[in-house]
Amino acid sequence: MGLTERQRAGVAAVEELGKELSEFHRLIWSYAEPAWREYRSAQAYVDLLKAEGFEVEEGSGGMPTAFHARWGDDGPAIGMYAEYDASPGYSQDTVTYRQPRPGLHPWAPGFTDAHSALGVGALAGAIATKRAIERTGGRGVVHLFGEPAEKVCGSKAVHAAKGYYDGLDAVISYHPLFENTAVWDIHNCLYWSAVFTFQCFEAQRDDAPPWISGDPLEGSGMGAHNSVRSPGALDALGLMLTATKYAKENMFPRTGLWSLNEAILGAANATADNLPPRITQIQFSWRSPLIGVQEQILEVLTRNARHVAGLANCEVSMRWVTRTRPGLKNHVMAQATYENLLELGPRRFAPEAYEFARELERTLGHEPSDDPFRPMLYQVTDPRDHDAATRATLPPWQDCTGADDCTEYTWHAPTVRFYTAKPLLRVVGEDLNHWANNAMNGLAPAIDPVWGYAGEVIAATALRLIDDPGLLAAATEEFERNREAAPAALRDPLLPRDFAPPVELPWPEYVTTARGFEWQLPTTTDFGEKL
Known part of the structure; x- marks a missing residue:
């Protein structure tokens, strides 16, 4: 159906943010902070959003590395969110051989499923939506949540319990994955x-x-x-x-x-x-x-x-x-987002990404190929086809799989979950945790098109929801119908409103001691004789 003038203004805003946010992505990637300990990453987001004109609540929900940014005073309220937590044990530098980031222990954190790109894609979409509204006039409210600790599904259940999502009219949930698509029926589990x-x-x-x-040995002198x-x-x-x-x-x-x-x-x-x-x-x-x-x-x-x-x-x-x-489906939201995925993509990648990938193939013992990447990178999958492929792996009665706390949003407003494909080597497959695939998460020619595509889709979808009352009304009607049909025990958050987030527990983190800045494991890699 094509994009409106305002949607095109949002896409153009993502493009103009490209260089700045590429550098920002590399910064977040370099921090690679684990769940509940994303101090520098959260602060970087907060500083950038404040400079862009957003009102920002730092430490939202009692979580020091969470935030809630808001722009706009009138019109439909569209929610988005950033994640920025890394996985302990998966540090990998942007090189074509297995090596942790410089100066860090091999088991320090790194990005596996690219939460660094997830966050920057949402950030790009939020800023672009705001700039498009400013430049073309009209109404609309943009909410961007900073969501720490996704690896333990940590923050969104807290934000939901404390009422942060109650005023939203719609939510756009994004994640880099191995294909370009949206979720139709099968969301994540409890x-x-x-x-x-x-x-x-x-x-x-x-x-x-x-x-x-x-x-028993008392008086024995033992x-x-x-x-x-x-x-x-x-x-x-x-x-x-x-x-x-x-x-x-x-x-x-x-x-x-x-x-x-x-x-x-x-x-x-x-x-x-x-x-x-x-x-x-x-x-x-x-x-x-x-x-x-x-x-x-x-x-x-x-x-x-x-x-x-x-x-x-x-x-x-x-x-x-x-x-x-578990997540609530919303076909209206999924279809609208799928149309924007088709309109704006899929992406092509710079020659440097292919050269880097071929060198990875050599390191892994394979002959370099003309195209090292999985073919899903170059197509947009219909959400119904994605759903059918997922359903084939499940018993007929099971309607959800996996885990992600993005499902909390689906109980508070019409929500879409969509993916853009990040480059994955054919010889490695869908293994998001493989070091060779992780090495490309910090490489701008390989990862910038992934979050850039997402930012454009987010902005185009948000602006259509704001400008098309009929679309938003249809999404809302489906949301209310599906929520009413769901078990009553799931309609309210499962955590109490006064829940204290477990931020003070001894989660893994970076520390600064007399020895310097290091991951909490010993700096040595000499663990004695191999047995």
Whole structure:
């Protein structure tokens, strides 16, 4: 149907932002800060948005690395969001061989699925929408949220619970991926995450089990180091990990796609090996398509935690990290965005991107090819075809898969989720975590067209929603109908309004010590003899 004059003004604004935002993207990429610790990245966004004329609330929702930027006073309110968290363990420099960013540990964070480009694409769309309205006149309100900790689905559930999305008329959700398309029916699942903390307050207690009721060697002169000691928090963590793995096949139905993952948080017990470890923390994160399955998994986890705490002479507590809902579809929004994807793309890439990719092929032991990239890069996939391909991997009754906290937006306003394809090597496939694919995330000729395409689609879609009352009304009617048909237990946020974000837990981060600026792991890579 072609673009309107105002939509073309938005596209032109993205193009004129190209050089500035290319440098900004490289800055965010170079910071590569992990979840809940994106201090420099968030500040860079805040400073740029303020300079552009947005009103910015820093630390929104009680999250130090979140923000809420707003421009405009009247008209439809369109929401967008930036992410900027990196993944620990995936540092990769922009070189054609495996190497972390200069000066950092190999297991420092890096961008895998390109949240750096995700954020800059949304930033480009927000600024371009604002500039197009300024230059052509008219109404419209632009909201850009800074959303930290997507890797643990952290911030959006918090913003939703605290009412930040309640005034939005529509939302545009973007992510770089391996194809250019929009989501039709199948959004992401429920995702819950909690940290269990085991603490050993007393090594010996009057009410303790017989094995620590007294010292059997008392008066023998053998010394305290030979005494029977309490197991402590380390044993509790080990028992929690193994008990949960043993119980895993009995935690949820034996069909469908879902997962339960765990991570151990830092405990600082290493230099007191002859004493009972006082504290350990383990995070469990689980995703499934049904709230009943989520609750069943939670029940098993809490039962295991109480049991192993008793075995190890510990007290246990549980702290929620997040609780998200599955996504609500919106065909009106998906179709409008798909039309703009077709109108504006797909993208072509500069020769430097192909040369870099061919050198990666050589490093990986393959002959360089004329076109190293997957063919999905060069086409726009109909959302219905994308949906059919996803559905083929699911049981007939399952209507969602994977996890992303963008689903929280879908319960507050009509929302579209769309993707633009980033260059992925044919010889590696869809592996977004492979170091060779990650190496291109910091290469401007390879990544700038990805977020630039997204910025144009965001601006064109936002401006059409603002200018076309019929389109917005149709999207709103579908949203209200689908929300009303959904289970009542999911219509409101699953976290309470006074939820305290878990920002003070010992998440991985960069630190500055007398040794300098470093990732929290030891700067050495000498871990002793390989066994």
